[in-house]
Amino acid sequence: MELDELLATMPFAVKSGIELVSATPGEVVGRLAWSEDLTTADHIMHGGALTTLADSVGAVSAFLNIPSGAARVTTASNAVYARQVRRGIVTAAARPLHVGRKTILVSIDLTDDDGRLVSQVTQSHAVVGDSGF
Template sequence: MTDTQITPDPVGTQLFATMPFAAELGIEVLDCGPELVRSRLQWRENLCTLGGSMHGGALMSLADATAAVCAFLNLPAGKQGTTTVESKTNFVRALRSGHATATATPLHPGRSFIVVETEIRDDAGKLVAKVTQTQAVL
C-alpha cells in the first residue's frame, strides 16, 4: 500500500468516531463490514520508541479499535455494545515508516463473547503484529 488518497468509509468513520482516542491517534478507516474491518495508522515520530519504531502501544491501540468495530458489527440481535476483556499480541517486526494497516476478522461471533483476529501489516504487506482479542457482549 502506498500514500494513495483514501475515501473514508462513512459507517466505519462513524463507529471509530465513538472512540475519541482512536481519533486522537489519527486512525483512518479503509473498509468496514461484519466480515472485515480495515484501518490504518500513519507512522509519526511522536508514536515511536527507541530507534524510530512505532510504539507497541500505538499498534495495540490500532488493533483494539479495529477489532472493537468488527465485534460491534457482529453483535447478536438486541445487544448494544462490547468491551475488550482480553487481548494477546505477537509483535513480529518493527514499523519504521509508512503505515500500519490493521485487518480484523471475526473468529467467533458468539452470544456472550466475540473473538476477533487482527493482523497488522506494513506498506509492503509484511506482517508486523498478530492480535487475538476477546470482546464481551454487553
C-alpha cells in the same frame, strides 16, 4: 453507520490518527501512519500505537457482530510482535473467528507497506446487554 461515525465513537482512536478504510461484519480494515510522535527509541513505532490500532479495529469488528440492543466489552487481548516499523503505514485487518451469543473472538493482522506481518492480535469480547450477560 458510516466509517467516520464509527470512528467518532472512539475519540482516542481519532486522536491517535487511526483511519477506518472499510468495515463490514466479516472484516474491518484500518490504518495508522508512522509519525515521529508515535515512536520509541530509534524511531521505531511504539507498541502502544500498534496496540491502539489493533484494539480499535477489533472493537469495531466485534461491534458490527453484536445483536441489536446489546453492547460489547473487550475481555482479553494478546499481541505478538513480528517486526519493527520505521516508516510508512501500518494496516490492520480484523476478522471474527467466533461470533457467539455471549462472546466474540477476533483476529487482527497488522502489516507494513510491503505486506509483511508486523503483529498478530487475538481479542475476546463479551456481549453484554439484552442478548448477553
